Amino acid sequence: MSGGVKLILIVISAVFVNNYVLSQFLGICPFLGVSKKVDTAIGMGLAVVFVMALASVVTYLIQYAILDKFNLGYLQTIVFILVIAALVQFVEMFLQKASPTLYQSLGVYLPLITTNCAVLGVAITNIDRGYNLIETFFNGVGGALGFTLAIVIFAGVRERLELSDIPECLRGFPIAMISAGLMALSFLGFQGLIKL
């Protein structure tokens, strides 16, 4: 299939069919932690898009230019996570200068993007699937967009849940999980849409 079509399919797959949060269970911690308000969710989502796009490209380059060249494949996990940690640090400093309000509202969850399974997950998936540089970039952006979609929808749901009457034992985390399950159920409807 032609390059352009494949790119679109990669993005659709990452956002809907194999949504990073609702289907692959990556990025659950920030999904639960930052989804209490829609504005914070959008901010977090955008930060993740930036980090994931950058991380995908950088880890791709490192894998093929350094790790494979010198037969250091086994260092993949260590090198990738260090690259991601450095990138997040960089984004943190950038946000502090560019948008202090967003920086404040994201709080402790910004450095936690480092431990966001989605970032490391997409980096490893890109290599495993043998994507080229452009496909890697699109997969990174697509995955992050899927994460953002999930987190923003979920924030909307949770804002409403705050006002609902929920049994004591289900309040907070359990009802959030069950709601997420219902969202995952609806996204299951996209299964079989594309075969990549």
Add this chain to the structure above:
Amino acid sequence: MKKFIATIKNGILTENPTFRLVLGTCPTLAVTTSAINGVGMGLSTMAVLICSNLFISLLRNIIPSKVRIPCFVVVIATFVTIVQMLLEAYVPSLHKSLGLYIPLIVVNCIILGRAEAYASKNSALLSVADGIGMGIGFTLALTIMGSIREILGAGSIFGINILGASYKPVLIMILAPGAFFVYGGLIGLLNKIQEKAAVK
């Protein structure tokens, strides 16, 4: 000695990483499609947790505070790589079913969380105890979740068919939504039990 046992008990019950601290949710939801996967992931994570807790505790006075998180991450990533290779060599079927989630152990919030909250502030012996306790707690939680999802979703447990051929499996349980439902349901159940106990 008493403190050793108490620390282990703490990780299994009072501060169970999955049901109380709600850490490490990604692997909890992702690999509990069957009981054996749950056990495998739990034990792998426990191995990394014990080793990283031990090393970080031993090095706690040498690592400068400003760079402690990257240092912890390197230590943890090293052990994850070792576990990865051991699994690939000795249990290739488990390695295949756990897939992407093995290298993702490195971002498992439990390991970094315990390194920061416990191992960097306590003795080596107690850190190992904490690793053992949290590891057992995590493995138990994963096994329980895996078993529930496997029984409902495939009618078997540990691969042994127990519900017979006439049971129509609830496929949703092994798919993504099932994970969320079982996890939320279990925590809700535990909250209810705690509520009842508190009232008494």
